[in-house]
Amino acid sequence: EVGSPLKDVHIIVTAGPTREKVDPVRFFTNHSSGKMGYAIADVASKLGANVTLITGPTVIPAPNDVTTIQIETAQEMYEQVIKHFEQADVVIKSAAVADYRPVQTYNQKLKKQNSDMQIEMERTVDILNELGKLKSTQLLVGFAAETNNLEEYAKKKIITKNLDLIVANNVTSEGAGFDKDTNIVTIIDKAFNKVELPKMSKYDVAKILLEKVQLLLEERGRL
Ligand code: PMT
Numbered sequence: 022e023v024g025s026p027l028k029d030v031h032i033i034v035t036a037g038p039t040r041e042k043v044d045p046v047r048f049f050t051n052h053s054s055g056k057m058g059y060a061i062a063d064v065a066s067k068l069g070a071n072v073t074l075i076t077g078p079t080v081i082p083a084p085n086d087v088t089t090i091q092i093e094t095a096q097e098m099y100e101q102v103i104k105h106f107e108q109a110d111v112v113i114k115s116a117a118v119a120d121y122r123p124v125q126t127y128n129q130k131l132k133k134q135n136s137d138m139q140i141e142m143e144r145t146v147d148i149l150n151e152l153g154k155l156k157s158t159q160l161l162v163g164f165a166a167e168t169n170n171l172e173e174y175a176k177k178k179i180i181t182k183n184l185d186l187i188v189a190n191n192v193t194s195e196g197a198g199f200d201k202d203t204n205i206v207t208i209i210d211k212a213f214n215k216v217e218l219p220k221m222s223k224y225d226v227a228k229i230l231l232e233k234v235q236l237l238l239e240e241r242g243r244l
Contacts, residue, residue: 025069
């Protein structure tokens with residue numbers, strides 16, 4: 022009923038959390054449910070796009086007509102995104118990627134000690150940052166999960182990560198952020214034009230975001 026305005030557009034969507042292992046039974050992760058990213062993948066596919074969804078562990082069934090690739094770690098997500106990047110017209114990074122992982126991972130379960138313990142952490146690759154350096158014609162859409170100074174931090178991410186659009190959400194607002202069915206987002210483009218949206222379902226956020234993506238592709242003569 023909506024037609025296929027995104028026909029022949031290849032979109033990579035990342036969703037969900039990553040898991041950074043300590044040992045066979047323990048890992049570091051976050052509260053991302055994948056709802057935001059899966060909504061984007063589903064709506065994009067219904068708008069006719071050719072969608073590759075690269076996702077951390079979630080309980081959501083894979084959407085129909087979407088190529089879904091399951092990963093666990095930030096490094097695995099990076100490798101899959103890079104693998105598909107050249108063929109992509111748009112990358113939308115709604116995943117909540119770990120910024121740190123344990124320096125050491127153990128093949129056997131760590132035994133409880135009588136003393137306290139420390140786990141040393143190292144940086145993971147910043148996938149979006151790498152894509153910002155690599156991009157040629159691709160539209161790069163980032164998310165910003167903030168708890169304060171939403172707009173200021175989001176604008177900084179647009180510049181430092183060479184993004185075309187950013188979707189900023191204050192993850193401490195009621196009805197927004199991790200694991201909710203709704204979100205409250207501000208969409209900001211490279212020229213710092215912004216649209217502040219009220220609380221709405223993640224599906225409706227996805228629709229409005231993809232309209233903006235469509236507009237940018239049209240402006241660039243790619244649709
Ligand atoms: O999955 P849900 O439960 O529906 O929740 C949705 C959400 C809150 C996870 C989503 O709306 C959201 O905000 N996603 C981005 C979360 C995040 O990691 O934000 P950030 O501000 O830390 O990162 C900024 C951007 O860099 C993000 O696009 C992120 O995917 C990317 N990033 C971050 C770290 C890293 N190592 N590599 C990255 O590419």
